[in-house]
Amino acid sequence: MNIVKGFNGAIGNTPLIKLSTLSELSQCNILVKAEFMNPGGSVKDRAAFSLIQQAEKSGLLKPGGTVVEGTAGNTGIGLAHICNARGYKCVIVIPETQSQEKLDSLKLLGAEVIAVPAVPFKNPENYVHIAKKIADETKNAIWANQFDNTANRDAHFNTTGPEIWQQTDGAINGFICATGTGGTLAGIGRYLKQQNPDTCIALADPTGSVLAQWVLNGELKLTGDGSITEGIGNGRVTANLQGTEIDTAVTIDDQITVDMVYHLLNHEGLLVGASSGLNVAAAVWLAGQLGPGNTIVTLLTDHGSRYQSRLFNPEWLATKNLIIPAKASFFKLD
Numbered sequence: 001m002n003i004v005k006g007f008n009g010a011i012g013n014t015p016l017i018k019l020s021t022l023s024e025l026s027q028c029n030i031l032v033k034a035e036f037m038n039p040g041g042s043v044k045d046r047a048a049f050s051l052i053q054q055a056e057k058s059g060l061l062k063p064g065g066t067v068v069e070g071t072a073g074n075t076g077i078g079l080a081h082i083c084n085a086r087g088y089k090c091v092i093v094i095p096e097t098q099s100q101e102k103l104d105s106l107k108l109l110g111a112e113v114i115a116v117p118a119v120p121f122k123n124p125e126n127y128v129h130i131a132k133k134i135a136d137e138t139k140n141a142i143w144a145n146q147f148d149n150t151a152n153r154d155a156h157f158n159t160t161g162p163e164i165w166q167q168t169d170g171a172i173n174g175f176i177c178a179t180g181t182g183g184t185l186a187g188i189g190r191y192l193k194q195q196n197p198d199t200c201i202a203l204a205d206p207t208g209s210v211l212a213q214w215v216l217n218g219e220l221k222l223t224g225d226g227s228i229t230e231g232i233g234n235g236r237v238t239a240n241l242q243g244t245e246i247d248t249a250v251t252i253d254d255q256i257t258v259d260m261v262y263h264l265l266n267h268e269g270l271l272v273g274a275s276s277g278l279n280v281a282a283a284v285w286l287a288g289q290l291g292p293g294n295t296i297v298t299l300l301t302d303h304g305s306r307y308q309s310r311l312f313n314p315e316w317l318a319t320k321n322l323i324i325p326a327k328a329s330f331f332k333l334d
Helices: 020-026 044-058 074-086 100-108 127-137 151-167 183-195 211-217 254-268 274-290 314-319
Strands: 016-018 029-034 066-070 089-095 112-116 141-143 174-178 200-206 248-252 295-300
Touching (some): 020 029, 020 274, 029 151, 066 074, 074 089, 074 100, 112 127, 127 141, 174 274, 183 200, 200 211, 211 248
Parallel strands (some): 066 089, 066 141, 089 112, 174 295
Antiparallel strands (some): 016 029
16 A cells, blocks of 8 residues: 555655646756645645754654744745644744735644744844744744754755656756755755756746855845745855855746746646746746756746735736736747
């Protein structure tokens, strides 16, 4: 019998999907790993399990303990699921700019949710610093520290990277995705480079982040203003990302991201969030850089239902000077 054990056993082994329209357009194989099919609904289930597992093995997290984390939502949702399954309390500190759907999901899962103003990392009131402070002041508690705890990166080196390698039979020429904590790109990139140093590893960035310029020019320099994407982009290089070999990078603006989200919905039947749209747009870009006949892999990080009130709301998009493309339109990346 093919049976997995509990919530944790259902994490990973997600399918790799070929996008027919975009593969035809680019003359490459554009493949997406369906991470929204993890049991908690996002790629962050992998990191959440690894962070808790490491804390348990090290003895820092004891029975009946509390897991505290600062998160844009998806890692928190994964942590809340796992805490319920393993008997821990969960406290999530989240920027109040995140979607209502994420806040509601966290509360439904029984997490204590503390929404705080969105301020830069250097500000002591940043959600990450507040989470650490709460953990330090709470008995039998740990701070998961997804940004600088390399158990995050290890999750993807040990699971996501090998899955992609096996699913493509090693015939992968490029991997690209956006990064917030850095764990996903770093873990997958390191594994793929270990298997074949010629695999192109690329970083995709939203506007308002410094990471693309850091890859391209070694400078922590902002590209454009902020973005409607949630949980990706950064103003610093995290411990998870440090030391990772990244070959190139691209910045994708919000309208292209929105165009791709709706293209995936209308022409591929996939309802995904903005970070997934950005990832796929970046994969099409990378296909153009590498040329016809190559195989490019990226991630569909979470489900679009988490952004129904924003990404799929024309009135909200209009407040950001964004439009929903015509349903019959076919995606183009200039």
